[in-house]
Amino acid sequence: MAVQISPSILSADFARLAEAAAAIPNADWLHVDVMDNHFVPNLTIGLPVVESLLKATSTPLDCHLMIEDPDRWAPAYAEAGAGSVTIHVEAAKAPIRTLRQIRGAGARAGLALNPATPVEPYEDLLGEIDMLLVMTVDPGFGGQKFLDVVLPKIRRARTLIDGHGGQVWLQVDGGVSAQTIERCAEAGADVFVAGNAVYGADDPARAVDGLRALAEKA
Template identity: 70%
Template sequence: MALQIAPSILAADFARLADEAAAVPNADWLHVDVMDNHFVPNLTLGMPVVEALAKATDKPLDCHLMIEHPDRWAPGYADAGASSITFHIEACRAPILTAREIRAKGARAAMALRPATPIEPYEDMLSEFDMILIMTIEPGFGGQQLLDACVPKIRRTRELLDKHGLDVWIEIDGGVSAYTIERCAEAGADVFVAGSAVFNADDPSLVVDNLRSLAERARA
């Protein structure tokens, strides 16, 4: 598959979200971080903002739910306009059922793992997902440095997916920049979430092109 760049609006100007989305026309996705101040110690935005953003851009929305009780809330984000919905396995009581409910609504379903959560216990349910999100920072705040200890987990996840012949994407989120993206791509990541590196730049679209080029070179 083609490698994909998903700028995170967590680093954008929330008062100008439509304009910020328009600043990255070459992005594959817009990554939307939903935080509830319970699962993570931060509070961002929710379903009404996702619904408004979906009307303001033609970019597909990749919603990352860092919330408690995703079983209850996740399917509703598909109704709000999200094309991909990620929930944390640590917070979900019925992950397979939740993934199937999301897919039944026409959205992609993804499972997220915090840095200390291993992938191996979930090997038998990988086929229920369209994507695995490996957090490369502790979730909650942008601008952190990528945790190098998470890179081997990317590689192990790729090996498990290949072992079972699964067409499941690997997404990474946290500390993605021109200095880190190559080793993550080489380890097997497909989708790269970048927030500060993109929206803090003078030319966000140029950064998206550069990140894609670096990832493709490393994968090749």
């Protein structure tokens, strides 16, 4: 799989989201963290902002739903035009149905696992998804320190994906930076969410190129 970089606007200036999207024309995706202050202890943005962003950028949106009722809300993000919609296994009550609805609306379907959630119980769902997201921090806030303890799970996830024979992408999200991205790539990840490492840099586009180069070198 080719390396893909998905900068997270959670670390951008929320008053200038269109400018933040324009600052990274070399990114593969624009990662949108949707938090509801229920599933995670933070409140960010929702569907209206995503609909506005879709009008402001040609970069496909990678919507990560950290919300309590993804079965209810996830299909609407796909219907709005998001390129990828990811739900959490810890929150979904009917994950197969919801993942199929996401795909049916034309988006890639992603399944996210918190750091303490094992990957093996969800092996049978690999045929229902286009991307597996292994969180490398506990979700809810940007700027957290990368959890090295998750690296073995990334390796196990890569083994399961390769054994399944599909084309499932393996994404990591949380503390991804120039200091950690190579370890993630070596473990088998191929899609990298980076917030502060991109939007905390003087030149976000150059930061994207730098992260891509490091991951490709691994």
